[in-house]
Amino acid sequence: MYRLLQFIINLRVFLVFVCLELFCLGCIVRYNPYQGAAYFSTSKNVVGKTLEMDKAVTGYFNLTQINEDLAKQNAELKNQLFIELQKNKINADTSVPILKVKQFNVSVARVINNNTIYANNFFTLDKGTHDGVAIGMGVISPNGIAGQIKACSENFSTAISILNTKWSVSARIKNTKADGIIEWGGKNPNNVRFTNVGRHHKIKIGDTVVTSGYKESLFPEGLLVGVIQNVVEEGGAYWTIDVKLATDFTAMDYVFIINNSLKQEKDSLEAPFVKDMKQ
Secondary structure, three states: OHHHHHHHHHOHHHHHHHHHHHHHHHHHHHHOHHHHHHHHHHHHHHHHHHHHHHHHHHHHHHHHHHHHHHHHHHHHHHHHHHHHHHHHHOOOOOOOOHHHOOOEEEEEEEEEEEOOOOOEEEEEEOOOHHHOOOOOOEEEOOOOEEEEEEEEOOOOEEEEEEEEOOOEEEEEEOOOOOEEEEEOOOOOOOEEEEEEEEOOOOOOOOOEEEEOOOOOOOOOOOOEEEEEEEEEOOOOOEEEEEEEEOOOHHHOOEEEEEEEOOHHHHHHHHHHHHHHHHO
């Protein structure tokens, strides 16, 4: 207490000066309409800017939470969609196990690192084995397919991108059911090549390309890959088709990891036949 009083005594001249300044300022504002209006106008601007900044900062953090909530809701909707897709494939035979319907499960993750400028690109997610992520799972964006999990730690995972010359995925044209392979040429991050499509199939620019559900068992049938943009006239038995990707890999944020609960069973069954084909 003594130190506080001593501090005030030492600053008594300055404090008296400040009080007189405030008193004079109050008199000017009160008895001079022009200065008073200017003062209150400036005060409102300062307070308004402060509140606006506070709202922007608060809104930023709220927006992050909202995005996470929306991504989780989107994942739930995709789970329901995959269930409906499976139901549509089941015929009237009631002996089909209900477990078959719940073949695919979806969980949400956020992209924390991504590249698109190299020949063999990858992206990193903020979910790992602790969250149930495993090597081999497929990854999709809100708009279309994205890649496949290739490495996992406890809290993170790395996925090979479709923008990788060493990776491919089976696909088909939605309308004609013509099957082929999606591959990246290593240049344009917006386009891929759709190969191994027989020339007896009629190809139209603007046709939709979707996953076929074959080969890798990564994705359910019917997920969007992109739209046919160009057909390359080359000789041989197959078309070479340019497809504009549905996923914008330069702006990925939240993605969805797909767990095919029947993948291991299917792969084990097919393994001996795949081995024979490669001999």
